[in-house]
Amino acid sequence: MQVISGAAEVLPNNLYTKVAGYRHQVFVEQLGWALHTENGMEWDQFDRPDTVYVVAQDDQGHVSGCARLLPTTRPYLLGEVFPQLLNGLVPPCSPDVWELSRFASVDLNKQATTSGQFSSSVARELLEESIACAVSHGAKRLITVSPIGVERLLSRTEFHTHRAGPPMIIDGHPIFACWIHLNGIGA
Amino acid sequence: MTVQNEIAVRPQGPGFMRLSPDGYVRLTPEQFQAIPLVHLLSGLDPDEPLPLHEGASRTDISGYTEWVSEMAPVITLGWDWRMEGASAGQARYLRTGLPRSNIMLVDNLRQDLGPANTAKLLEAAIDKTAWQVAVQRQIMDRYVCQPVKVDS
Numbered sequence: 001m002q003v004i005s006g007a008a009e010v011l012p013n014n015l016y017t018k019v020a021g022y023r024h025q026v027f028v029e030q031l032g033w034a035l036h037t038e039n040g041m042e043w044d045q046f047d048r049p050d051t052v053y054v055v056a057q058d059d060q061g062h063v064s065g066c067a068r069l070l071p072t073t074r075p076y077l078l079g080e081v082f083p084q085l086l087n088g089l090v091p092p093c094s095p096d097v098w099e100l101s102r103f104a105s106v107d108l109n110k111q112a113t114t115s116g117q118f119s120s121s122v123a124r125e126l127l128e129e130s131i132a133c134a135v136s137h138g139a140k141r142l143i144t145v146s147p148i149g150v151e152r153l154l155s156r157t158e159f160h161t162h163r164a165g166p167p168m169i170i171d172g173h174p175i176f177a178c179w180i181h182l183n184g185i186g187a
Numbered sequence: 188m189t190v191q192n193e194i195a196v197r198p199q200g201p202g203f204m205r206l207s208p209d210g211y212v213r214l215t216p217e218q219f220q221a222i223p224l225v226h227l228l229s230g231l232d233p234d235e236p237l238p239l240h241e242g243a244s245r246t247d248i249s250g251y252t253e254w255v256s257e258m259a260p261v262i263t264l265g266w267d268w269r270m271e272g273a274s275a276g277q278a279r280y281l282r283t284g285l286p287r288s289n290i291m292l293v294d295n296l297r298q299d300l301g302p303a304n305t306a307k308l309l310e311a312a313i314d315k316t317a318w319q320v321a322v323q324r325q326i327m328d329r330y331v332c333q334p335v336k337v338d339s
Contacts, residue, residue, distance in 0.1 A: 087206060165210070
């Protein structure tokens with residue numbers, strides 16, 4: 001597996017288009033999320049030229065995981081769509097805080113053994129690379145909007161993570177805002 | 188104990204609860220014990236279909252449960268569970284793993300006890316309650332007692 005990160009325009013070999021298609025397969029087709037789609041691809045208003053993507057690929061070049069990083073100094077998912085997940089705190093707007101979203105690590109070429117949003121073999125490495133990428137952009141904390149599966153993943157790592165507030169219930173399932181503290185990482 | 192699906196956030200609750208800029212609600216273990224938590228939601232993990240027909244039993248059913256306080260700043264506390272001995276109505280719900288929350292417990296000098304100690308104390312508090320009753324009730328309501336459509 002290899003992991004590449006960067007803005008859409010610097011990702012090689014039409015990789016951003018492959019990521020958009022992968023996101024469609026995972027979030028829309030498998031998880032049933034009501035997201036904007038077009039021609040089998042998924043994107044929203046937070047997929048911008050300054051958005052940073054972290055992409056995992058298998059040995060054949062197929063996308064096996066993705067994550068999206070956004071600075072909180074510009075519009076981001078939690079601040080614009082889910083501020084109520086912060087328990088009354090004002091959404092952060094700081095170069096020290098980045099948002100992690102659209103995190104998935106399903107190897108679609110091994111669907112017989114995986115389901116949902118994660119393959120455990122990819123998830124941890126993708127998370128670590130995403131955090132390293134965020135740190136390289138100056139992040140000291142990450143905020144995520146996560147279903148329970150991501151929260152469980154975070155709680156099993158050595159990273160200092162905790163909830164930002166009570167969950168929203170969407171289609172019968174809880175989603176949370178979670179903080180990931182990055183102090184000392186990459187120092 | 189009440190079951191609710193929406194959080195009614197009211198103006199500031201007990202004065203000792205503070206929502207810190209880092210997102211934690213800080214309070215002592217004694218103060219935490221004094222706050223009633225209500226059941227918000229419980230559910231089964233995906234790909235763990237359902238329930239039990241008479242005479243059948245499964246021992247690999249797992250899920251989650253979520254509890255909240257009713258005063259602002261809201262405390263959120265959740266944990267995973269697994270079902271054991273699920274046959275003939277004798278299911279037991281066992282907590283698995285560490286709880287997840289926005290709580291940081293502090294000592295009497297308002298110093299953080301830290302994530303690990305907080306988790307241990309929250310575990311102990313959870314294990315003293317009869318949370319399984321609410322979980323079982325919701326699992327039955329959500330997944331078992333569904334209306335049956337009959338073609339006319």
